Amino acid sequence: MGLSIPPSILRKIIHFLIFISVAYSxxxxxxxxxxxxxxxxxxxxxxxxxxxxxxxxxxxxxxxxxxxxxxxxxxxxxxxxxxxxxxxxxxxxxxxxxxxxxxxxxxxxxxxxxxxxxxxxxxxxxxxxxxxxxxxxxxxxxxxxxxxALLFPESTENDNKTAFPSHLYQTLGSCPCDLTFRACDVRCCCDKDCSSEDLKLFASNCLLGPFGGHVSFVPDYQCSVQSAENTPDWFPFLCVSSPPENNPFLGLFYRGDTITPASSPSFQSSVLSAPVPVSIYTEGSPIFRMDDQYFTIPQKALGRCVNSAPIAFLKNFRVSCVTLLHSCPTESPLKMLPSDLSVRVKSGQGGYAVVSVTDDVVTDLSHFISNAGASDGRLVCEKVTLALDYTFYWTENRITNITLKRTVGTITLNNTVKLTTRYSAVFLNGDFMREPNSGNPGYQEERPVIGGIMDTLGNDTGSIQRTSINLWKPDADGLCSSALKKPILFGYNSTSGCLLPVSRHNVTQCNLLRKTVTSLQAALIPGTYVAKTGNPDPLNMTDWVNISFVTLNSSDAMKNTTNSCSGIPSHQYIHVWSVTTGVVDGVPQREILALQVSYGLSSWSLDCGGGDFSPCLDPMETQLFPITSSVTFTDISVNTGPPKTRFQINFTEYDCNRNDVCWPELAFPITTYYTGEPHTQSLAKGLILVFFFIVASILGTPWKQIRQACNCAPPQTF
CATH class of the missing domain: 2.60.40.10 (Immunoglobulins)
Known part of the structure; x- marks a missing residue:
């Protein structure tokens, strides 16, 4: 029995073969x-x-x-x-x-x-x-x-609204030790499930710290705890003075304050209150002018542009606003004089800073104007504001300087023009942009791993520019074309991926398909360095480690068929090795020793089973194939020293852990037990202190009396 092919399918096969031959050429x-x-x-x-x-x-x-x-x-x-x-x-x-x-x-x-x-x-x-x-x-x-079309309320002034509970009315970490639902947790004095009889059992042994949670406690050797009970005799002389912010603790609770809501009806529109100037600036607080009004520039709120929105301290942003122009603008922010922009802004500590304005005139308006018709020169608008780029320089809680780059241009109107204006604000601490750390100094868990790219400066010195090491963050459709990226978090193993549509036409070009997948995976890790600690110095190369990329073995023969491609680097493996270098105030300090990136190869073949032959016949019919990325953290245990001898194990007189009297604490700041500063510095300071003690003892009253007694004694004769 012979096999007959319909003429229509035969014509499609012939056209497909011709298309493949043209594609290869x-x-x-x-x-x-x-x-x-x-x-x-x-x-x-x-x-x-x-x-x-x-x-x-x-x-x-x-x-x-x-x-x-x-x-x-x-x-x-x-x-x-x-x-x-x-x-x-x-x-x-x-x-x-x-x-x-x-x-x-x-x-x-x-x-x-x-x-x-x-x-x-x-x-x-x-x-x-x-x-x-x-x-x-x-x-x-x-x-x-x-x-x-989207439906919006026509008016929001007099409309009633439902008042939902705000997270500002109650801190998120009000009672961290409340771990059991509807049950009293022992030693958790803030647990609302504990009755008065339960609290009497452990009222004197409540968990330390605010709300019964664990925070960075003040060490016993700090000078700030001089009023503590059972203080050793040597404490006032050998205590350590260190600032409280010199610790690796970055915070556990929501940084906002608790606000007591005012009594008002639930269904009522809120009334904006007058601005209340702040004494000092903190992160997120609004910036004020010298006339106690908000310092504002256009920003976006709820998807729409607001021409007068307050600027928040230490909050960078960059927005674009679209305006439909029928005539030349006459009001702010599109038409402003330099004197209107050069205002005096409160510095946050009693002074003020004047905005320094520089104009940049552009002639190419293709990035700002769209849907512009043919110009007949009927209406010309000069010096229209196209962009406002603010740069704030700050130190501690104070603004030291403000610069503004205003981009202006001349627009020729013909009927209607859509103008896209851009506004931005950047806060710089000195000459560097403010960037959050992931530890102080060691990494803390679930903080982003910091990557770096070498940035060669003009003075023959290199600095590292921070970047992120990412995994896939797929969108609702799961496709790689719409997928975002998320940074990998320290100590958190994770796997994610996206889907790539592949057709028969792509399978006929396996080399191009491999390069495409490789480019998608390489875009997740743009840097070549990874920071050892959570607060690396961009100018110190000892704080960074080279990322090891395992190259793919291209010598192996790639087996390609009509409907499949092999050797596709669809799996990206990120392996991070870390080590615990010490403990500061009870918080382990972990550093990254190495980071390796490798790939897993797989074969992609079109599935033509189940009676559906269209993916193997239609060159544009697509199937979805997964592209994955994963990260694994491995903590390497470090041997702290040689094993103890039998004498050290049995003789406990000098063991501070098993004996009430600890003689090594007599010189605690100059021993290796003190980790508040480098051992070499503490040893040098301790020796200088001992030297002054000896000099004071020799020149003091006891030795002076001995010398006087020797000088006054009559000579003996024999």
């Missing part, structure tokens, strides 16, 4: 996926291949009334309400993003703003994104966009 690019359905204002896709010289354009297409097909791709760019951007994230992979340049709120009855939706079904259109080289289309992406 030239450098092709492919969209992954090639078809998307958009329900939101942002659409992401991947462009695989050599996309460095590829230009992208987008247009609105519609199916033919006769044939029903969309038509071939075109390199002619048409005006749409979408903003198309391309971000190169690897050698052979680029991320393509379309963002809707239009608001999704429903138009009001008398609203004249065109940036709204006249109907409930706001967007219903088919988009075609074409990748072109020298005016010839190489690949295309079809997007079916269907979005409904």
């Amino acid at each position: 030239q450098n092709t690019v492919v969209f992954q996926p090639s078809y998307l359905t958009a329900n939101g204002p942002v659409v992401n896709a991947l462009l695989l291949g050599n996309a460095s010289e590829v230009s992208l354009n987008v247009r609105i297409v519609s199916p033919s009334n006769t044939t029903g097909s969309i038509g071939s791709p075109s390199c002619v760019d048409n005006a749409t309400q979408w903003i198309l951007t391309k971000d190169q994230i690897g050698e052979t992979v680029a991320q393509v993003q379309l963002r809707l340049d239009k608001g999704l709120h429903l138009c009001g009855e008398n609203e004249t703003d065109t940036d709204c939706c006249p109907q409930s079904l706001c967007v219903l259109e088919t988009l075609q994104v074409s990748a072109c080289v020298d005016g010839k289309p190489l690949a295309s992406l079809l997007i079916q966009a269907r979005m409904h």
Whole structure:
């Protein structure tokens, strides 16, 4: 019985073989996926291949009334309400993003703003994104966009609202030792489940620290505990004076204060109170001008731009605001004089700082203006504010200087222009941007591991620029094109991944597929160094360790078939070795000794079983394959010294742990038991102190009386 192939399937196979032969003879690019359905204002896709010289354009297409097909791709760019951007994230992979340049709120009855939706079904259109080289289309992406308008309340002034409990009314760590639900925990005096009879049993033995939780206790050798009971006789002479912030404790509880809510009806709109100036600045507190008003610049709140939002101390931000211009602006923030920006700001400690303004005039407005028609020169707007970039220099709780770079330009209006303005604020401590640490000095658990990139300066000295070492953080759809990144946390083993759509066309180009997956995995670790401790010095290379990358063995023969590719580096393994170097105030100090990155290879093959042969026949039909990344932490135990001898084990007179009298504590600051500062410094200070003690003893009253007695004694004669 012979096998007969239908003519339609035979024609598809012939076209597919011709397409493969053309793809091998030239450098092709492919969209992954090639078809998307958009329900939101942002659409992401991947462009695989050599996309460095590829230009992208987008247009609105519609199916033919006769044939029903969309038509071939075109390199002619048409005006749409979408903003198309391309971000190169690897050698052979680029991320393509379309963002809707239009608001999704429903138009009001008398609203004249065109940036709204006249109907409930706001967007219903088919988009075609074409990748072109020298005016010839190489690949295309079809997007079916269907979005409904968002409903917002028309007025928020007199509307009633429900008052939800705020976390500011109660600290999150009010009773950390309350571990058992509806049961009294022993020695936990803040446990609400304990009755008065229960508290009498352990009222004198409550857990130490605020609310019964564990915090960094003050060591016994600190001079600040001189009033403690049973203080040794040598304490006032050999106590150690060290600032309380010189400890590795970074905090356990929510840093906000408890606020007592005012008695008011539950259903009532809140009334904004007048600003209350602060005496000193703390992290998150608003910055004030000399007239006791908030120092404000445009920012975003609840997804919308607010022209007058207070700047918070030590809070960096960068926002963009879109404005629809019908005429030249006459008010702030788009039209301002330098004198309006050069204001006096309270420094936080009684003084003030004046904002230093510098103007930067730009002529290329392509990054700020979109959907601008042909200019006929009817209306020219000069010195329009395009960007405001503030830089705050601070020390402790004080602002020392403020600089502002204002970007201005000339805009020619023709009907309507969409203007995108940018605003930013950066806080610098000295010359370095404020960056959080992960320990002091050793790493603390579940703090981000700090990576680094060598930044060569002009004076032949190198510094390390901080970066992060990441894992995959997939989005709702799980695709790698929309996945984010999350930093790995010290001591926390984790595994994550995303899905990559792969078609038969990709499987025929295994080398390109391997490079694409390698580029996606390499983007997780942009640095080449990892910090040993949680507060590394960017100028000290001894605080950093080289990241070891295990190269893939390319000498092995890659077995590729028609529907499969082998040797895909789909699994990334990050192995971190750490060691505990000591204990400071009861907190272990852990350092990173090495970090190794290796890859696991796998074979990807299309699944054509189950009666579905479309993935093996249609070159654009995709299947999802996983890409994973994992991190494993290994703590290496360090031998603190040679084993004890029989004499040391049996003789306990000088053992401070098994004897009430501890003679080594007599000279505690100059012994190795004291870890508050380097042993060499404490030993030098101790020897100087002993020298002065001996000199004072020799020159003191006892020796003076002995010398006088010797001098006054009559000579003896024999």
